[in-house]
Amino acid sequence: MDFKAKVIHHGAVNGVTGSCHQLVINATTSVLIDCGLFQGAEVSGKSASTGLAIDFDVSHITALIVTHCHIDHVGRIPYLLAAGFTGPIFCTEATASLLPLVIEDALKVGVTRDKGLIAACLKLLKQQNKPIPYKQWFDLPVNASANLNIKPQTSDSNRSVDFQQAKAKFQPAGHILGSAYVEIDLVLPQNIILEKPLDTPLVKGLSNLSDKKPDKPLTNKHRVVFSGDLGAPYAPLLPAPKSPYRADTLIIESTYGDKNHQSRKLRRQNLQRVIERAVADNGVVLIPAFSIGRTQELLYELEQIIYQQHKTQHKSQQKMASQSSGKHLKNSLGADKSVWQTIEVIVDSPMAANFTEQYKKFKGLWDAEAKQKVSKGRHPLNFSQLYTIGDHKQHLSVMKALAKRNKPAIVIAASGMCAGGRMMNYLKQFIGDKTTDILFVGYQAQGTPGRDIQQFANKFNGYVELDDKRYDINAAVHTLSGYSAHADQAGLVNFVKRMHHKPSHIKIVHGDEEAKQVLQSCYQTILPDAFIEIAE
Ligand SMILES: [Zn+2]
């Protein structure tokens, strides 16, 4: 068996949150990959302090590499800084742009309202943050090894190796704006050979979507790939991730290791159909959505539907005018398509609005379809019926206005699992109303109000508790699959299958027990000689 890189996990091993992995480079150097918060049910069982704490020695941590700025990957950064970490924080340029917004929000919501403390933390973050473009190698700081005499032998997989150099590269992961998987090359002095160069792929004849530029043989190098969170194909806005050319050790997420997504290609039609039916009674449609990623995907989809309907309507009006008929166009189900010309889409989240601006700023990272729309003069994240709500006063007046009037509207607000945020106020106000429709487009974790609403919506006397008060669910509740921001089982398997040089060692993280086990056996089937383990 080949040499195995040493990776210690400080999170995302008993669930999907708290991602924080320590790659040991030599006796005096380690780098961290992500430093995320534990969330939801995964916090329970940990005391508040251990859930947040940096309970490991940071004195040998020379750098932090951030894969993307979801809170479960970056939320413990303030605690890392407080623990005395002074090294560089590497991330992509888009992530660097989003990161201060995410950290500021996390501090305000979970830690402190003290402006001085927040400013001090953001200042450190800015000083230490090093944005790096995708696909560009950068050096990682490596302390001189304390133990230069160790000469690794390929036969002994358990001894530690003192690497002298390390470099890293970000590749697009297609999960949220700025997201990346990271390739890290660990390099030994020239005279030490770690393993024989691999010159033929382990599995032949598989289609390969990765860039096939041949690397130099890695005679004294070991390439470790951290997947971060991988996106799924057919996602709106961002291109799907391509497999790396090579990995010797792979640390991979497994959120959907045991599931394949359904109906991704039909999801836009499904979204349109549900909304058309929902607004027929002039009620509000509530869509709980996370402010980063999901909100922008929804705006992108709604813009497309409105654009398409506008075109169709325009054509049919011309036709009707020539036949002197003035009736609204209805589809075979009787849904009134003209609603798309007037319906208001309300994004009630200042954070989401900030993130949408960042998505617009980094148009260069969008996929081909989105770029084509821009080149035709369209604004895929904006349309005339879109309203963004700012401060709390505005939020309250919109709620009041919506309650009084008899006109449909779509409201997108956080949190995505109804566990806080302005969505809670909308639910309290509208969940008891029969004309309301609640539309779930994302995963609802166990123990969240979102999951309870899904579960009890169609039950007799179904209710949900919001802030310790009981609310009857009279609203119609819908769940749309197809919008997940994570690769499914096929995506995770293809990520490995399409590598030119496949890993001899895979560690599975970031998933529920069942998902990890199923994925482990998938990998073992395609790589029978590799060491596939579930990280502990
Ligand atoms: Zn994520």
Ligand SMILES: [Zn+2]
């Ligand atoms: Zn994650």
